[in-house]
Every structure is written in C-alpha cells, then in structure tokens.
Amino acid sequence: MNPDGVLFDAAGTLFDLMPPIPDVIASTAERHGLSCSPPRVELALNHIGGTLGWPDDAPDPRSRTRAWATFVHSILKETGLEAPSITRQRIAEAAAITILEPANYRVFPDVIPMIERLTAARVPIGIVSNFDDLLFDILDHTGLAKLFPTVLTSYRTGSVKPDSRIFHLATRAIGAEPEATYYIGDSIYSDMGGALKAGLHGVLIDRDGRHPTYSGEKITSLMNLHMSIGS
Structure with a gap:
C-alpha cells in the first residue's frame, strides 16, 4: 500500500551510538585494566535491558547520568567482571558519560x-x-x-x-x-x-x-x- x-x-x-554500547563498556573497562569482551557485555546488556528495562525516562542530565551509571553497573555485574565495587562504579560512570554524549x-x-x-x-x-x-x-x-x-x-x-x-x-x-x-x-x-x-x-x-x-x-x-x- x-x-x-x-x-x-x-x-x-x-x-x-558509535562505537556501540557493548564496545564502549568493554573499552572503558580495559582502560581500568580489566578485560570484558563486547560479546559478553552485549549478552548482559540484552538481559538487563529486557528484564529491568532501559534508563530512558530521566528528568534531567544529572539524573540521567546516575540512571545510566546504575544500568551499566548492573551490566558489569551480570558479566561476572571480577573487580572491587568501587572500580565497577568508576567504569560505569565513565561509560555513562560517553553513552550520553550526543556527539557520539x-x-x-x-x-x-x-x-x-x-x-x-x-x-x-x-x-x-x-x-x-x-x-x-x-x-x-x-x-x-x-x-x-x-x-x-x-x-x-x-x-x-x-x-x-x-x-x-x-x-x-x-x-x-x-x-x-x-x-x-x-x-x-x-x-x-x-x-x-x-x-x-x-x-x-x-x-x-x-x-x-x-x-x-x-x-x-x-x-x-x-x-x-x-x-
């Protein structure tokens, strides 16, 4: 018709997003001295996004960054990444900033x-x-x-x-x-x-x-x- x-x-x-979210998370982890392959991250991303939902409804930039950092932190835990919680949090916050940059x-x-x-x-x-x-x-x-x-x-x-x-x-x-x-x-x-x-x-x-x-x-x-x- x-x-x-x-x-x-x-x-x-x-x-x-270029590069895609799994690559962003994996490369951010690598910069912190940790190995986390993009395919592994993608599996975790699909599971977390499909069960807990995506952080799509934040009212302001600060809340948005916080929501995405929490989301990425959950993805890192899902991958089984062995690292102190504070390190995972730093990776999550850095990845969130990259994901939320319109120029990317x-x-x-x-x-x-x-x-x-x-x-x-x-x-x-x-x-x-x-x-x-x-x-x-x-x-x-x-x-x-x-x-x-x-x-x-x-x-x-x-x-x-x-x-x-x-x-x-x-x-x-x-x-x-x-x-x-x-x-x-x-x-x-x-x-x-x-x-x-x-x-x-x-x-x-x-x-x-x-x-x-x-x-x-x-x-x-x-x-x-x-x-x-x-x-």
Missing part, C-alpha cells in the same frame, strides 16, 4: 535518502521512541531535528512502547489513520509488538541479521522499503 504516513523508532533505527551518535547512511524520498512524496513522517529529552539533543546534533516535525517520546507522553496509546497519538499528530501508517523499528517486542497491536503496518529493520526467525515483514535497509511504499 501507499502509506498515509511513516513513523520511525529512533535509536537503532535512525541512529546509533551517528545517523545510519540509509536514513537521509529515505527521508528525502518520503518528504518529496509529501508523506508525513514522525518519530515514536522510548526515550527522555536526551533524544532531542541527539536529533539536534545529528541534524535530524529539522527533518522530523513530529517526535513523540515515552517521557513526554507518559506512554511506553509497546503501549498502543503512543502510536495512536503519533498517527493523529501526523494526520494519518493507523491502518494506513507504516512503523519502522528494530525491536520485535516494543516496536513490532506495539505497532501491530495498535493497527499499524509494522516493518522490522534488521541491519545485522539478529532476528532470522522473525516471520513478519523485515528489511535490512530503509532503502528496501521502496517495495512497500511504491514509486
């Missing part, structure tokens, strides 16, 4: 061409993300802010994906019907689960082939969407 609108997740879909985020190369194509076709677009106000700093730094007039976050709406409410707020904001709106995201649970439940056309973006068994619509690049949105 030709959509009335297209909505996007943010982190992992439009941009990502990069837009995926397929994003701007797709946004330009949608804009040229006059298809309304927006962002729906589980994020706090750090997202707006990242969007400003990466240049994406001027391309997305509609940005809804869990922190500002009080609705967290996969809750349908945040998706319906977004479709109303861009003037589109849910069933005629595409939603592109990289999470099966929060993005695809929420979008499909809300009646949107969910498309999983899986750039790294992490979800080989996903049976729904899936792409490896935003540019592959040309089959879905038409010419």
Whole structure:
C-alpha cells in the first residue's frame, strides 16, 4: 500500500551510538585494566535491558547520568567482571558519560535518502521512541531535528512502547489513520509488538541479521522499503 504516513523508532533505527554500547563498556573497562569482551557485555546488556528495562525516562542530565551509571553497573555485574565495587562504579560512570554524549551518535547512511524520498512524496513522517529529552539533543546534533516535525517520546507522553496509546497519538499528530501508517523499528517486542497491536503496518529493520526467525515483514535497509511504499 501507499502509506498515509511513516513513523520511525529512533535509536537503532535512525541512529546509533558509535562505537556501540557493548564496545564502549568493554573499552572503558580495559582502560581500568580489566578485560570484558563486547560479546559478553552485549549478552548482559540484552538481559538487563529486557528484564529491568532501559534508563530512558530521566528528568534531567544529572539524573540521567546516575540512571545510566546504575544500568551499566548492573551490566558489569551480570558479566561476572571480577573487580572491587568501587572500580565497577568508576567504569560505569565513565561509560555513562560517553553513552550520553550526543556527539557520539551517528545517523545510519540509509536514513537521509529515505527521508528525502518520503518528504518529496509529501508523506508525513514522525518519530515514536522510548526515550527522555536526551533524544532531542541527539536529533539536534545529528541534524535530524529539522527533518522530523513530529517526535513523540515515552517521557513526554507518559506512554511506553509497546503501549498502543503512543502510536495512536503519533498517527493523529501526523494526520494519518493507523491502518494506513507504516512503523519502522528494530525491536520485535516494543516496536513490532506495539505497532501491530495498535493497527499499524509494522516493518522490522534488521541491519545485522539478529532476528532470522522473525516471520513478519523485515528489511535490512530503509532503502528496501521502496517495495512497500511504491514509486
């Protein structure tokens, strides 16, 4: 179908931390004389994030840094890193500062061409993300802010994906019907689960082939969407 609108997740879909979080944590530990491989950190990150949740709703920079340091500390413990608690805390605080620096985020190369194509076709677009106000700093730094007039976050709406409410707020904001709106995201649970439940056309973006068994619509690049949105 030709959509009335297209909505996007943010982190992992439009941009990502460079280097990624597991590499940041592993390299920070290494600078403190400790070995902690990125794959091991990634396993811990996925487990902690999936069970305790991500620190996405802090009200101010200080609270955000504290929340992320606690999150990273939990990841370090999950990896079984043998170090005094004070050392793990120093690693966690240093990694949190790196993770929260907007200048460390990069837009995926397929994003701007797709946004330009949608804009040229006059298809309304927006962002729906589980994020706090750090997202707006990242969007400003990466240049994406001027391309997305509609940005809804869990922190500002009080609705967290996969809750349908945040998706319906977004479709109303861009003037589109849910069933005629595409939603592109990289999470099966929060993005695809929420979008499909809300009646949107969910498309999983899986750039790294992490979800080989996903049976729904899936792409490896935003540019592959040309089959879905038409010419």
